[in-house]
Amino acid sequence: MTPLAILLVIASAFAHSSWNLMVRKATRPAVTTALMAVTSAILVLPLAVYLLIVDMPGLIGWGFIAATIALHIWYFATLGYAYNTGELSIVYPVARGLGLAIIPILGVFVIGESMSLAAVGGAVSIVTGISLITISDIDPETFKRTVRAWLFLFKNWRIVRHFRQLMRPAWALAILTGIVIGIYSVVDAQGVKHVQPALYMFFLQLGGGLGMIAIQSRLETRVAFIDEARRHWKILVVGGLLQFAAYTLVLTALTFSPVSYVGPLREVSILVAVGYGAIVLREKVTIVRALGAIFIACGGVAIALAP
Secondary structure (H helix, E strand, O other), X not given: OOHHHHHHHHHHHHHHHHXXXXXXXXXXXXXXXXXXXXXXXXXXXXXXXXXXXXXXXXXXXXXXXXXXXXXXXXXXXXXXXXXXXXXXXXXXXXXXXHHHHHHHHHHHHOOOOOOOHHHHHHHHHHHHHHHHHHHHOOXXXXXXXHHHHHHOOOOOHHHHHHHHHHOOHHHHXXXXXXXXXXXXXXXXXXXXXOOOHHHHHHHHHHHHHHHHHHHHOOOOOXXXXXXXXXXXXXXXXXXXXXXXXXXXHHHHHHOOOXXXXXXXXXXXXXXXXXXXXXXXXXXXXXXXXXXXXXXXXXXXXXXXXXX
């Protein structure tokens, strides 16, 4: 990776963890996530109109735009709902870390990129970090029961049901978020070859946000949306701009750097998010959880800097 690409991705990491902090602090995280996305699209509308005039996407480009909108509706939904019950220092590392592990795999097998031995070692470090963070959220007695469930998994099918009950919804949602992160990263790496990155991001935010609002409107009243917009409009504006900046910087880096390297490096934001969780939100970040975040971040750096 070039120094410029590294600088863009690191700046993106700080912007991304910052808007996630704002969502986690919100009273209605799912509503806030959707409104942030739409707000950012409204703010950059003049730029989008200009880019449409000077550089209209072709048919292939519109296809990628449609694909990323669908994927980001999934992303905004699972992330917003995960923050309803899960802590920032758990949801963020698991979601980003899993996505981080998936990106190089898809990059190699789907679009033909290559990975060195150092990059493979980085992926192993990421999986180790995710495992540590997941374990850190289980009390010792629950952990013992979980281990016993796995040991006797093939002896009694009812234990599978018992093990499933130990899983918290936030974990499952964080895992679903991580899967879609890996998928959309590879899709978007190809999409920005056909659409200017800022314009691509505009449609991503607008379509993903409106889609999320449509889903959330079945669970929330119109008053809830209006109340959130009136009470927290400053957060929506700042957070929306951070949303737009965070991924636009990454999309720009993807125009001249491989997704197998750009995707993992941006996950240094995991360390920032865990720090926010401990300092700002007063979450209990255990040594195991902090060590897991370090493993994930080091794995990401190893992949990004690998030859």
